[in-house]
Amino acid sequence: MTGATRGIGHAIAVRFAKEGCNVAFCGRARNDKMVAVEEELASIGVKAKGYAADVANYDSAQAFVKDVLADFGKVDILVNNAGITDDAAVKRMTEEQFDRVMHTNLGSVFCMTKAIQPSMWKQGHGSIVNIGSVVGVAGNYNQANYAASKAAILGFSKSCAKEFAARNIRVNVVCPGFIETEMTADIPQDLMNTWCSRIPMKRPGTTDEVAQACVFLASDMCPYITSVMLPVCGGMEDA
Ligand code: NDP
Numbered sequence: 001m002t003g004a005t006r007g008i009g010h011a012i013a014v015r016f017a018k019e020g021c022n023v024a025f026c027g028r029a030r031n032d033k034m035v036a037v038e039e040e041l042a043s044i045g046v047k048a049k050g051y052a053a054d055v056a057n058y059d060s061a062q063a064f065v066k067d068v069l070a071d072f073g074k075v076d077i078l079v080n081n082a083g084i085t086d087d088a089a090v091k092r093m094t095e096e097q098f099d100r101v102m103h104t105n106l107g108s109v110f111c112m113t114k115a116i117q118p119s120m121w122k123q124g125h126g127s128i129v130n131i132g133s134v135v136g137v138a139g140n141y142n143q144a145n146y147a148a149s150k151a152a153i154l155g156f157s158k159s160c161a162k163e164f165a166a167r168n169i170r171v172n173v174v175c176p177g178f179i180e181t182e183m184t185a186d187i188p189q190d191l192m193n194t195w196c197s198r199i200p201m202k203r204p205g206t207t208d209e210v211a212q213a214c215v216f217l218a219s220d221m222c223p224y225i226t227s228v229m230l231p232v233c234g235g236m237e238d239a
Pocket of ligand 1: 006028029054131133175
């Protein structure tokens with residue numbers, strides 16, 4: 001999986017490990033955080049290894065998957081979680097801001113899908129879960145670049161689902177809404193209350209609630225589900 005050094009990706013890695021999956025994950029650098037995640041996953045009782053890879057870079061994604069296949073033998077599930085934001089109103093957004101977010105969020109899904117597809121095709125099964133966002137469906141102020149990248153992930157995933165279905169490779173998208181992470185910890189309480197009041201369930205989601213949706217879509221519990229978009233958003237409108 002991509003981007004498990006913190007946030008939602010970290011929760012996904014832990015949840016898959018608790019379900020008994022060996023976990024190969026990446027971040028952009030091998031650092032203390034990556035080693036700590038490796039140790040945490042290993043303590044759950046599975047094989048776990050972190051790799052330094054920029055998954056938005058084609059060659060880096062190819063090398064990452066090659067190393068994982070050499071170390072783990074096969075990959076049954078790919079979770080494309082790595083993603084960034086670089087917010088600005090369209091009036092002020094630079095071309096560089098637009099390109100960087102599109103390149104990282106959409107480009108990484110393309111690069112990783114290209115890299116993993118031959119081995120999944122050969123083994124005749126696989127499950128790919130891409131992390132979108134409700135913002136990709138509903139749009140959002142100051143996030144036109146991010147919303148466009150996440151909307152594009154839906155179209156890309158549905159196309160792959162059609163192309164890969166004959167080889168028993170499923171491709172689905174999980175779209176989180178407002179999720180509590182390290183980043184949201186600094187949001188003032190009154191602003192949190194305002195945002196939560198717009199969510200029918202009146203609270204942010206947890207990272208583990210996103211992770212559980214990923215496990216479901218990746219698992220044998222839904223062998224006939226492909227090409228779906230599953231919002232994890234407490235019933236937010238437009239999702
Ligand atoms: P974080 O910024 O907390 O974590 C992002 C992860 O991705 C990190 O582990 C980071 O690792 C990794 N990463 C980023 N770019 C790259 C890259 N080019 N190559 C390899 N790894 C990379 O994000 P969140 O946990 O908040 O979000 C995770 C996903 O969920 C994203 O796709 C995001 O768009 C989506 N999402 C999040 C929501 C939220 O409320 N938080 C809501 C909806 C969707 P490192 O820094 O070590 O390289």
